[in-house]
Amino acid sequence: xxxxxxxxxxxxxxxxxxxxxxxxxxxxxxxxxxxxxxxxxxxxxxxxxxxxxxxxxxxxxxxxxxxxxxxxxxxxxxxxxxxxxxxxxxxxxxxxxxxxxxxxxxxxxxxxxxxxxxxxxxxxxxxxxxxxxxxxxxxxxxxxxxxxxxxxxxxxxxxxxxxxxxxxxxxxxxxxxxxxxxxxxxxxxxxxxxxxxxxxxxxxxxxxxxxxxxxxxxxxxxxxxxxxxxxxxxxxxxxxxxxxxxxxxxxxxxxxxxxxxxxxxxxxxxxxxxxxxxxxxxxxxxxxxxxxxxxxxxxxxxxxxxxxxxxxxxxxxxxxxxxxxxxxxxxxxxxxxxxxxxxxxxxxxxxxxxxxxxxxxxxxxxxxxxxxxxxxxxxxxxxxxxxxxxxxxxxxxxxxxxxxxxxxxxxxxxxxxxxxxxxxxxxxxxxxxxxxxxxxxxxxxxxxxxxxxxxxxxxxxxxxxxxxxxxxxxxxxxxxxxxxxxxxxxxxxxxxxxxxxxxxxxxxxxxxxxxxxxxxxxxxxxxxxxxxxxxxxxxxxxxxxxxxxxxxxxxxxxxxxx
Numbered sequence: 314x315x316x317x318x319x320x321x322x323x324x325x326x327x328x329x330x331x332x333x334x335x336x337x338x339x340x341x342x343x344x345x346x347x348x349x350x351x352x353x354x355x356x357x358x359x360x361x362x363x364x365x366x367x368x369x370x371x372x373x374x375x376x377x378x379x380x381x382x383x384x385x386x387x388x389x390x391x392x393x394x395x396x397x398x399x400x401x402x403x404x405x406x407x408x409x410x411x412x413x414x415x416x417x418x419x420x421x422x423x424x425x426x427x428x429x430x431x432x433x434x435x436x437x438x439x440x441x442x443x444x445x446x447x448x449x450x451x452x453x454x455x456x457x458x459x460x461x462x463x464x465x466x467x468x469x470x471x472x473x474x475x476x477x478x479x480x481x482x483x484x485x486x487x488x489x490x491x492x493x494x495x496x497x498x499x500x501x502x503x504x505x506x507x508x509x510x511x512x513x514x515x516x517x518x519x520x521x522x523x524x525x526x527x528x529x530x531x532x533x534x535x536x537x538x539x540x541x542x543x544x545x546x547x548x549x550x551x552x553x554x555x556x557x558x559x560x561x562x563x564x565x566x567x568x569x570x571x572x573x574x575x576x577x578x579x580x581x582x583x584x585x586x587x588x589x590x591x592x593x594x595x596x597x598x599x600x601x602x603x604x605x606x607x608x609x610x611x612x613x614x615x616x617x618x619x620x621x622x623x624x625x626x627x628x629x630x631x632x633x634x635x636x637x638x639x640x641x642x643x644x645x646x647x648x649x650x651x652x653x654x655x656x657x658x659x660x661x662x663x664x665x666x667x668x669x670x671x672x673x674x675x676x677x678x679x680x681x682x683x684x685x686x687x688x689x690x691x692x693x694x695x696x697x698x699x700x701x702x703x704x705x706x707x708x709x710x711x712x713x714x715x716x717x718x719x720x721x722x723x724x725x726x727x728x729x730x731x732x733x734x735x736x737x738x739x740x741x742x743x744x745x746x747x748x749x750x751x752x753x754x755x756x757x758x759x760x761x762x763x764x765x766x767x768x769x770x771x772x773x774x775x776x777x778x779x780x781x782x783x784x785x786x787x788x789x790x791x792x793x794x795x796x797x798x799x800x801x802x803x804x805x806x807x808x809x810x811x812x813x814x815x816x817x818x819x820x821x822x823x824x825x826x827x828x829x830x831x832x833x834x835x836x837x838x839x840x841x842x843x844x845x846x847x848x849x850x851x852x853x854x855x856x857x858x859x860x861x862x863x864x865x866x867x868x869x870x871x872x873x874x875x
Contacts, residue, residue, distance in 0.1 A: 361560030369566025374521035375493035384863030391493035391527035399858035417481040430496040438474035443497035455491035483804040530869040557872030588710035602841030610834035616827035617785040624690040636681035650833030665766035665813035700730040702752040760862035767801040786825040845872035
């Protein structure tokens with residue numbers, strides 16, 4: 314009787330969730346837009362500004378941040394040696410050119426001589442070395458990309474810097490997308506000597522929480538750590554400024570769904586975050602001068618399963634969860650426009666992505682039940698003595714809450730009790746620091762740091778990333794570690810991609826993750842105000858594109874109404 318009641322509740326929840334995602338109600342009502350000027354910003358708002366809601370908290374120190382909002386802030390305030398293009402290639406940026414040794418272990422970069430930091434200091438090779446040394450010594454943010462790879466960074470002269478690597482690495486220029494160049498002199502002048510990095514004190518971490526030391530197109534004006542970041546155009550930027558580029562950017566955190574809709578209708582918000590519900594996007598799309606951008610963005614939404622905590626330490630439980638997930642309902646009713654994942658590498662990112670026939674998991678309650686019966690925890694799960702702890706990100710909004718409820722209801726159909734909790738992402742990051750504090754299942758959206766499948770596989774599944782939000786699976790598999798280490802140093806691309814595919818197949822077999830879907834990123838924007846946005850232009854023309862995390866918001870390339 315208990316199990317029958319649980320199944321009835323599950324079916325009721327499934328129907329309720331699906332009905333809620335397609336129904337109409339007060340959530341779809343359009344607030345008055347009487348406070349906005351057609352084609353312009355709201356009255357009383359700063360002229361030439363772009364205001365965007367975003368996930369929070371945001372860490373603007375480029376040695377600390379690694380998630381989407383961190384990347385958006387960093388890439389607009391800091392320059393890199395190279396620049397990632399939307400077609401997966403890279404172009405010269407601060408480095409005008411580079412050479413590579415025959416064995417791909419020594420890279421020499423030749424710098425532009427006209428790059429000036431926001432402080433007025435000239436950028437030199439010493440700043441490049443300092444930026445890499447600081448990143449590796451702090452060991453946070455994107456440091457994992459370079460750990461165990463960098464042997465030495467040598468200053469040849471003011472305009473030449475050389476990286477010696479421990480291993481051959483054909484993808485090294487792409488990885489440098491995440492080496493943000495900081496002003497050594499400015500940071501050294503703001504060091505707290507009582508920090509934990511020896512003679513480097515706190516490495517300027519306290520000061521860089523609310524200040525920048527970059528040379529990028531925008532510089533910091535104000536940072537309120539709990540609420541917003543305001544960046545303003547750097548007039549002396551070495552790159553050209555075209556007419557219509559935004560004068561300032563305001564990134565707002567912590568906005569509730571109702572506030573997002575109200576603000577965009579009044580011209581107080583120009584671009585929304587991607588965490589709104591389908592009903593909310595439809596409501597905003599119906600507003601005059603507001604359109605929707607929806608595109609496959611390289612984001613893979615994962616249900617990370619803790620392989621070191623019962624009951625998800627049992628492979629049969631993990632496989633049961635994978636089979637009990639109704640992928641089609643999720644992408645048709647909650648995250649519209651998304652596609653079912655074929656594994657850890659997003660389809661379309663590279664030839665390293667698995668094919669559909671490499672992914673055995675589809676919605677199949679019978680197979681889910683069969684797997685569950687093979688688990689050593691079967692009786693405890695059926696009796697209700699054991700449950701699955703499940704965390705979803707509160708900043709994901711109602712959309713992610715619906716996903717959590719939907720998965721909870723799906724698992725109830727096979728008799729598994731899932732206890733769901735919405736937490737701020739900062740709390741999820743703290744929980745992820747140990748296997749004991751990491752829940753059984755965590756919903757996390759992951760985007761690659763650079764355009765190579767190794768960026769996904771090393772970050773998500775190599776043991777070196779355990780203890781971070783990027784890997785709440787705690788896989789710690791020596792064979793997977795070895796395969797990843799071998800693949801990422803393989804210079805020839807086709808061979809490297811084949812190795813990546815073999816890793817993907819091994820991961821599918823181990824089932825540390827339920828790969829829910831390759832996300833179609835959706836946001837509403839004021840098209841009567843934002844006149845040029847490269848991602849929108851490419852989407853309209855049908856041009857294939859895949860921006861690495863954050864770079865679709867390189868605001869220097871935007872143009873707004875005068």
